[in-house]
Amino acid sequence: MEHDTIVEIHSLNHWFGKGEASRQALFDVNLTLKRGSLTVLMGPSGSGKTTLLTLIGCLRSVQDGSVRLLGQELNGATDAHLTALRRRLGFIFQAHNLHESLTAAQNVMMGVQVQGKVANRLANQAATHVLGLVGLSDRVNYLPANLSGGQKQRVAVARALVANPALVLADEPTAALDKDSAADVVELLKRMGKARATTTLLVTHDNRILDAADRILTLEDGRIIRVEERAK
Numbered sequence: 001m002e003h004d005t006i007v008e009i010h011s012l013n014h015w016f017g018k019g020e021a022s023r024q025a026l027f028d029v030n031l032t033l034k035r036g037s038l039t040v041l042m043g044p045s046g047s048g049k050t051t052l053l054t055l056i057g058c059l060r061s062v063q064d065g066s067v068r069l070l071g072q073e074l075n076g077a078t079d080a081h082l083t084a085l086r087r088r089l090g091f092i093f094q095a096h097n098l099h100e101s102l103t104a105a106q107n108v109m110m111g112v113q114v115q116g117k118v119a120n121r122l123a124n125q126a127a128t129h130v131l132g133l134v135g136l137s138d139r140v141n142y143l144p145a146n147l148s149g150g151q152k153q154r155v156a157v158a159r160a161l162v163a164n165p166a167l168v169l170a171d172e173p174t175a176a177l178d179k180d181s182a183a184d185v186v187e188l189l190k191r192m193g194k195a196r197a198t199t200t201l202l203v204t205h206d207n208r209i210l211d212a213a214d215r216i217l218t219l220e221d222g223r224i225i226r227v228e229e230r231a232k
């Protein structure tokens, strides 16, 4: 695999349930993600977007086909191996998933500390720096309860990016936000992605993210039915 290939998927199939109740959710998915690219995944509810994202994110086991993440095969990988790989990724979900009892800075520090043992002082410096990049310098010591929805999602973006992950996976990161906050988060993902050459795969219906995408994939009934390359 080329050095700048972050994800390479061949003939991926996935099923939920066993025996009679078994239902196929993904059919013969093939996909390559290059370093620094922003790919959007679209498709109707139930088309398999989250299933694909969670397979790439080592959050469920690959059953059939090949998924190579950062040069390593996920099909047949041990739980320990999947956990180690998962730590090299950044995740952003629709609901921000912040710890309510921790400040913004402490939440972001957790994004550094999952990577292994890092001195608190260094983790704190990194967290403060990234919170500054997402425009929250004056909110580092706030608890989530005292932040707006958009600010919380910016903390979640900071937490996902603080350890410079090779790949960021995002599932509807702007869905729970009002228009202005959503625009801020989109701008941020674009800017941070460019500055750090992060590879991003995100599920969204947000037109502003579509405008920023290098490529738009459409899933329907578990199959990629359209690939639109965007000229930059």
Ligand SMILES: Nc1ncnc2c1ncn2[C@@H]1O[C@H](COP(=O)(O)OP(=O)(O)OP(=O)(O)O)[C@@H](O)[C@H]1O
Pocket: 016, 017, 025, 043, 044, 045, 046, 047, 048, 049, 050, 051, 052
């Ligand atoms: N844990 C599960 N157990 C059984 N079936 C599941 C499970 N997760 C997803 N499915 C089924 O797999 C298919 C794909 O679901 P998935 O969540 O990937 O779709 P999606 O495109 O992300 O949908 P949405 O936009 O509504 O989030 C659906 O038919 C869904 O019902």
